[in-house]
Amino acid sequence: MLRRLTRNDIVGVGMTSQRTRDRLIERLRDKGIADERVLEVMRHVPRHLFMDEALSTRAYEDSSLPIGCGQTISQPFIVARMTEALIASLPAGGGRVLEIGTGSGYQAAVLSGLVESVHTVERIGYLLERARERFRQLELRNIHVKYADGHMGWPDQGPFDGIMLTAAPERVPDELFSQLAPTGTLIAPVGGAAGQRLFAYTRTGDNGLERQELDMVSFVPFLGGRD
Numbered sequence: 001m002l003r004r005l006t007r008n009d010i011v012g013v014g015m016t017s018q019r020t021r022d023r024l025i026e027r028l029r030d031k032g033i034a035d036e037r038v039l040e041v042m043r044h045v046p047r048h049l050f051m052d053e054a055l056s057t058r059a060y061e062d063s064s065l066p067i068g069c070g071q072t073i074s075q076p077f078i079v080a081r082m083t084e085a086l087i088a089s090l091p092a093g094g095g096r097v098l099e100i101g102t103g104s105g106y107q108a109a110v111l112s113g114l115v116e117s118v119h120t121v122e123r124i125g126y127l128l129e130r131a132r133e134r135f136r137q138l139e140l141r142n143i144h145v146k147y148a149d150g151h152m153g154w155p156d157q158g159p160f161d162g163i164m165l166t167a168a169p170e171r172v173p174d175e176l177f178s179q180l181a182p183t184g185t186l187i188a189p190v191g192g193a194a195g196q197r198l199f200a201y202t203r204t205g206d207n208g209l210e211r212q213e214l215d216m217v218s219f220v221p222f223l224g225g226r227d
Helices: 007-011 018-030 036-044 053-058 078-089 104-113 125-137
Strands: 066-069 072-075 096-100 115-123 144-149 160-165 180-192 194-201 211-215
Touching: 007 036, 018 036, 018 053, 018 104, 036 104, 053 066, 053 104, 053 125, 066 096, 066 125, 078 194, 078 211, 096 180, 104 115, 104 125, 104 194, 144 160
Parallel strands: 096 115, 096 160, 115 144, 160 180
Antiparallel strands: 066 072, 180 194, 194 211
16 A cells, blocks of 8 residues: 655655646647646646656656556656547536556546546556555545456446547557447557557547547557456
8 A cells, every 4th residue: 555645745845846847847838738728737736646756756757657567657748648639529527538558547647637537447456556546645536447458448337528548559449439429539549569659539420430640659558358
């Protein structure tokens, strides 16, 4: 179990202080993130609490960092880019979002400040329990977690207004598209060792899908089963 957080833990000091977070936000704005809602939430979510304490002084660098179990916490720019693309299509009030790949919990924490509810699925039990504890400590009550193979999504809680994958499949599973609400959007990195691209898939009125390429990215592979 993680130790109890103090106010100073959350607020941060030195390289985890609000001033350091503010500098990161300015870098994200300079790199093209324009949605002020996303920037404001990321300004206040304590990224340093979603990684090992030994790496916390690097939390507000714009880089991905290891979190154990062969996984990483995504680069802040990519978190902002994916979040911005997802919420642009959501209904008033933010709607309901499914995240596949809880990882550290940071992406879910960012989404929780922008949407009605986040349902997040993780296949690695150790990571899920750490993320769940952080959600409790930070009182993020609109995040719901499930220990499961992400290929199946969370069908009994669907359909979802938005779906986000935080690991890269060679092809997005059809089961996830089936849980997308009419006009909903799914954001996913897709590809393998030869290269990955970030796509937005939006369901159209005729039950088809429109695909838009957003960026070149590099994510851990999308795996099945549970660990």
